[in-house]
Amino acid sequence: MRIQIITAGTMGSVAPYTGLGHRLVAEGHEVEIVTHAKFEELVTCCGLRMRPLPADPFEELIGAHTRFRHGGRSLRAVQRLAHATERAAAGLVDGIITAVDPSADLVMLSTIAAPVGRVVARYHDIPSMGVFLQPDTPTAAFSPCAMSWREPGYANRLRGRAVNVAMDALYAAACRRLHARLGLPYRSGHRLRRAREASRWPIWHGYSPSVVPRPSDWRPELRVAGYWWPHECPLWTPPALVTDFLAAGPPPVLVSLGSMMPDAPERLSAITARALRHAGLRGIVQSGWAGLSVVNDDVITVGSVPHGWLMPRMAGVVHHAGAGTTGAGLRAGVPAVPMPVLTDQPWWAARLVQLGVSPRVLPHRELTASRLADAMRRATGEPRFTERATAFAKRLAQEDGAGAVARAAAELAS
Template structure:
């Protein structure tokens, strides 16, 4: 069966589908993964066919913010930004999905970011489709919607907020859906009509997160399943850089710090992180945060970007210089599956994929959410007992980060709980559940 997985967004919205695609490939299906062009190498490096679609969220976010430090959180400011950027994000996405499907497709697997448009593409081609979501988007009484906050409003309040969240999503996708259906020659139908059709026909959606992390709500309709995580695939030829191996071997396990692809990662943030690590008395592996001089400073504090180390000609690892340089190492893209088990604690933005990788490794976390679904997953990490506290990105300070890192590293309860959850996750097979669903559709 020719299976096309379609996703859009940032790295965390793409990487989990490489592992899912690889499992489908092993099961005998022909698999292509459609995603923004910057992830072509990631996809083909995992042995999957790549097809480009628009929807590059980091590039859009950078253009919109001018590399400002982000301050969006759930609530009114975050919603305004969501609606403002959302229309641009999906503007040409429908046409891209339609073009990707024309290359030969028997089944569409659609992420939460592509389903509102991909559903019409599947209708046009007369082929089945399946939702493969990384986030819970269907309204429920069990918890508030992921984009509207992290505090429960009570059972009825949560459900009402969930319906409101769906209305906002419809607003974002409405024009793009209308244009797409006209292009495909389909009869006019607004997003609400398509959602009602999907619900009445029991359109299946598998959710790629663990029920141990977020149980399936009891009030969800039949066909909405929580099956477990889909783990990203690491390219077979990947090897850890020598400089990183040397750093890990010359001292106690360090603390990982990384804020994903949606944060302003300039020198001010780098200096704050470096000082917090030093005050906490721990070594650090810092990913994706560029060093730079502090305003008004004659010297660079923390780590200079510098040229690549001799042991890493590709520039994946950059050794530090300046204050505390022997205790902190900056790195580029290193697979979390390999890196996280070697850490003492993790400071991250709580994106769904990064949060999952930390739980899989059994390592305590200090979540620093920025926007979108990150505050939701950050709150889950705290509720699960693997994190001392959630630090919203706009409230990040040296003192607060230092205190949280020290607690995550020194208090045994966080590590014990993280290891317990890691054991639970090890017994799940989320990708296998999707393979079984695809096989049922194939029959």
């Protein structure tokens, strides 16, 4: 079977699909990942084919989100954020229309790609399914992941519907462009979502039911598969800088903000250095898109290092609580200090505290060296957090999320 996986966004929005794609190849399928050209090495190193999306508006979008959350919440800032989101959605249209292979047997779509990709797949009469890293269907079980975590209650369904209405509105320009390009009657994002639900479109979610249990009020076609972990490149070897540093002392704390671009990276680097020193901990800082840099006798700064290799060697992890990084930390069995920046990150961060693997959420806008040092000391020094994290890692090791999706794909095509 010829399968295309279409995803867009940051590294965390792409890397998990390399693991899913690799499993599908192992099951005998021909797989192509459609995503931004800058991730070509990530995809092809795993032995997967790649078709690039010509546009990549997401760095601009992340920058707009960051500026909005850090003091720029004026009407003009709201308008800039809305326009950046609309441009990001519209920028996907031409790329997905061009990228979808009419001879494909199945198209798998990430959350961001789904509103456009499902229409294009139906235009070519290709079966499709959702492969989402976050839930986006309203439920009473929890609040929508674009908001802070809330306990079960019917109001969560209302919040979920409100968030979806807002998101669908941001796809308005994309929907107009999409239907015009395909010569189809215009349908709004809201109508497309309603059609998706009415057709009982299947969606598999790439996180563990141990982390977020499947809601009982979801329709049967909404499944929670378990994580599909990024596939590590067989040609990759750890840098000597890292292996030498690990061998020279006790396990350090990893500080990683991934693809986030917070304001004043120099200030954040200085806070990180002071916090590690005050906590009496060694550290490895990933520079990421923020360009963090901390170097002294007890801290090194590195570029891209696979989390599947690095995190299990840490005493704890300070991270932005993106969906993929959250899962990687749980898989590694190490306690976390979530430092959310935007979108779904506060939601995942709160969940880590509830699961007992983190002492507290430390929002980026409230960050100080003393708060970070205290959170790191508690995470690494109180045995209950490590014990809970170890137990979760053992539980996740028993799951086979990619296999569940592979079996569903075979059933859908049969």
